[in-house]
Each structure stands twice: as C-alpha cells, then as structure tokens.
Amino acid sequence: MxxxxxxxxxxxxxxxxxxxxxxxxxxxxxxxxxxxxxxxxxxxxxxxxxxxxxxxxxxxxxxxxxxxxxxxxxxxxxxxxxxxxxxxxxxxxxxxxxxxxxxxxxxxxxxxxxxxxxxxxxxPSNQTSQQTRMLKTELTLLQSYQCSPLPRHTKSPTLWSHRLWTLEHLINLVELSVDTLLDLQRHELEVVLRAAELHPRNYYAFTYARHLRSLLVRTAATITTESISCWELRLAKALLSPVLDWCLAHPRDISGWSFGLHVLGHCEDRQSHEEAVKRVLQFALDVGWEGESLWTFVDQAVRRFDLEDTVVNECLPLPRTLERPGAVAEDQTAQASWRAWLSRAQANWAACKADRS
Structure with a gap:
C-alpha cells in the first residue's frame, strides 16, 4: 500500500x-x-x-x-x-x-x-534565456493539465487565467517576428481546441482564445507598421478555417460556434462571411443536421452580416411545391429564427427525397 x-x-x-x-x-x-x-x-x-x-x-x-x-x-x-x-x-x-x-x-x-x-x-542579459525557459516550462505544465482527461482542469478559469498571464509575460520578454506570432496563435488554438474536445461547451477555453487574440493583435501592431485593424483581419483569417473545421467536427458545441462567430466578426470582407456560412450550410444539408447549435450560428451570422439573400437564393431556396414560401418563412422567423432556417432545410430534404422517388 x-x-x-x-x-x-x-x-x-x-x-x-x-x-x-x-x-x-x-x-x-x-x-x-x-x-x-x-x-x-x-x-x-x-x-x-x-x-x-x-x-x-x-x-x-x-x-x-x-x-x-x-x-x-x-x-x-x-x-x-x-x-x-x-x-x-x-x-x-x-x-x-x-x-x-x-x-x-x-x-x-x-x-x-x-x-x-x-x-x-x-x-537584456544572459539570464533572459533562463527566464524564457522558465515561462515556457510553465506553459507546458499548464498544457499538461488542460489537455489531459482530468475532470475539471480543461475548464478551470484559474488555469486559463494563469496561462494568459504567463503568455503575456513571455511575449514581453522575447523578441517576436510576424511568423512567430502566427505560430504562437496556431499552437495556442490547438491547446484550446483539445481542451474543448475533452470538455464540451468549454466556455473558459474559448474565452481564453478571445483574450489571446486581442493580446496578439496589440502585440503585432507594436512590432510592425501595420495598423491594429489590419492585424485584426490577418489573425482572424488565420483562425477562421481551423475553427470552422473543429466546429463542423463537433456540431453540437455551442461554445465553439460562438467563438467561430466571434472570429468571423473580425473578418471584415463579405467574401469571408459568405464562404463561411455557405460551408456550414453545405455540411448541414449534406448530412441532414438538425442540431440547434449549428442553425443558431447560421441564423446569427445571416442577421449580423446581412447574408439573407445569399442564403435564400443560393443555399436554401424553398421548393416550388410549397405555397406562399415567404409567409411560411416569416411566420417561422417570428417564432424562433433558427428554426426557420432548419425548416427550409427540411423542406429541401423532403423535396429531394420526393424527386428521387
């Protein structure tokens, strides 16, 4: 014993x-x-x-x-x-x-x-490397906690706050290049997504990711001549694809979709908005997904970025067999907006099934 x-x-x-x-x-x-x-x-x-x-x-x-x-x-x-x-x-x-x-x-x-x-x-001194190593060792310790199948560590606000504090001191200590910043963002996103995979709807992990993105934007603006708005766009675009990949692999996770909408909001060009929503809709239509989290993302993205024409005309047109489609959509939107988009998808699935038969 x-x-x-x-x-x-x-x-x-x-x-x-x-x-x-x-x-x-x-x-x-x-x-x-x-x-x-x-x-x-x-x-x-x-x-x-x-x-x-x-x-x-x-x-x-x-x-x-x-x-x-x-x-x-x-x-x-x-x-x-x-x-x-x-x-x-x-x-x-x-x-x-x-x-x-x-x-x-x-x-x-x-x-x-x-x-x-x-x-x-x-x-500057010969001790900087030891201090840097100490901070990096602290980050790997935290990653050991946050990326392990432990009951509470993946969603611990204390650990995520400590990680952000440690990373901020590391950034202030070392000289960073643009590529280093992008690599750092990529690595930290992997940590967040692993923690979110271990603990679904991990609000604390994605909150850390939001704060980290803001920290990296401010840091990038100080080491280059580009403006903060340029870095907002650049870092958001680097995040968008892997975040959507993760969300589509975990379509029930509302915290992931919420973070995806946050990232999409910092991609200011309409093309990124349209491509992201089309990609999500194509996935939902292909697999017949009816979960609330995904369709809530679609509804909020459509409203926030004014994409209704894109969605209605290109991705979710109502079948011609339905009578007064506009009235149906308006009535459903008044009840629960995300259900209106789901109802459109269900109508398309039913029409496709009828055509095949």
Missing amino acids: TSPVDAFEQLVDLFDHRGDQVLEIEIIPPSLGSSFLKDGCAMGISKKALIQAYMVARRVFFETCTSMSSNELVADLLREQSSSVANKEKFVTEIMLLFDCEHLTAANWRKCRILAALAQHEG
Whole structure:
C-alpha cells in the first residue's frame, strides 16, 4: 500500500523529470492494482494516491512556501540554477494544482516565483534565456493539465487565467517576428481546441482564445507598421478555417460556434462571411443536421452580416411545391429564427427525397 509520503515522492520525481514535455495525466481506477502507471509521456494516478500526495504537498506548502519573501524566492531560484538537484518545494504547487485546479493561493505563489525570476535581472542579459525557459516550462505544465482527461482542469478559469498571464509575460520578454506570432496563435488554438474536445461547451477555453487574440493583435501592431485593424483581419483569417473545421467536427458545441462567430466578426470582407456560412450550410444539408447549435450560428451570422439573400437564393431556396414560401418563412422567423432556417432545410430534404422517388 502506498503511503502519503511515497505518493508525494513519486509525483515529485515525475514532475522533476518532465522537463519541457507535455504530460497526459489521467485518474486511473483502483481495480488496476497500481497507484501509478507511466508509459512515455502518459501517466496514470489513482485518486487515493493523488489525495495522499496533496495532503503532504499542502502541509509543506503552508509550512515553507507561503512565508517566503521575494528575496527568499530569488535565493531559492539561484540555488536551483546552481544545483543539478531541484528543490522539492518547486513541485509542491504543481501537485496541489493537479489535485485542485482552483487553488488560487498555489497559482498566485507560482506567479510570485515567476515575477521574482523576471526581476532578478531586468533588461537584456544572459539570464533572459533562463527566464524564457522558465515561462515556457510553465506553459507546458499548464498544457499538461488542460489537455489531459482530468475532470475539471480543461475548464478551470484559474488555469486559463494563469496561462494568459504567463503568455503575456513571455511575449514581453522575447523578441517576436510576424511568423512567430502566427505560430504562437496556431499552437495556442490547438491547446484550446483539445481542451474543448475533452470538455464540451468549454466556455473558459474559448474565452481564453478571445483574450489571446486581442493580446496578439496589440502585440503585432507594436512590432510592425501595420495598423491594429489590419492585424485584426490577418489573425482572424488565420483562425477562421481551423475553427470552422473543429466546429463542423463537433456540431453540437455551442461554445465553439460562438467563438467561430466571434472570429468571423473580425473578418471584415463579405467574401469571408459568405464562404463561411455557405460551408456550414453545405455540411448541414449534406448530412441532414438538425442540431440547434449549428442553425443558431447560421441564423446569427445571416442577421449580423446581412447574408439573407445569399442564403435564400443560393443555399436554401424553398421548393416550388410549397405555397406562399415567404409567409411560411416569416411566420417561422417570428417564432424562433433558427428554426426557420432548419425548416427550409427540411423542406429541401423532403423535396429531394420526393424527386428521387
């Protein structure tokens, strides 16, 4: 039987050897007969062992970490840099956040530790690479939480807020090019979409994506001569296709469609609006999709970007066999607008079926 100290030591050893790797962490059932399982970057831990490790980590944290001043944090960082053996205190908050992703005190202590490292050598110096590495390691730790099949971590507002804070400090620390910004946006979108896949209707993940896009737009405008509006359009267009791909693969997810509409709103040209709505409609018509989330996106996009003529004339014309189609559509729109578009699609499906028979 694993003791609390043994469970704590095993998790410390795991995080100590993680480096910058992204782990996939999962809670395993006790029926497997082991408290810990590890295969490459995949790791399993029983709920009992995690609770035991957390109790030890929490005790160590409140006995040693919470009382550390800024100078003590700096001294601890210097000892860590000069020694090949990491202090166990470094991993205490990692274990605490693995158990309780909303432990605000643990998350804030990690912020204080990062700020102490950033203040250690302000301005250009040979320490910048160490500070950059520390921030990147923090991001991969958060990705290990947010992209693992854990019950709450994928939708944790504390973790997503901490990720945005960390990324903002990383952007301020390093020199970025246009290509680097686009790569960063692409990578962060992958993290968001993976978290949204693990936890459907992940409002917090997509809220992070909104804030991140705004941060990258402001950053891009400071490193180039292009205006903010130009970067709004450029970054939104880079997001649009992968976001729509994900939404069509998860058509029930209203949070994904809401973010897709947000991105589409920053693509100011009408061609992008029309192509996106046509693509969604073509998918719905091809597979016979009747879910509310997709048709709500269609309705809101049509209203927001004034695409009714495009949708009615090209994608969803009412069959000629229906009497007074305009009156039917108006009546349905008055009741529930998204249902009006669905009714048009159903009428088309019925007409196609009648033609085939």
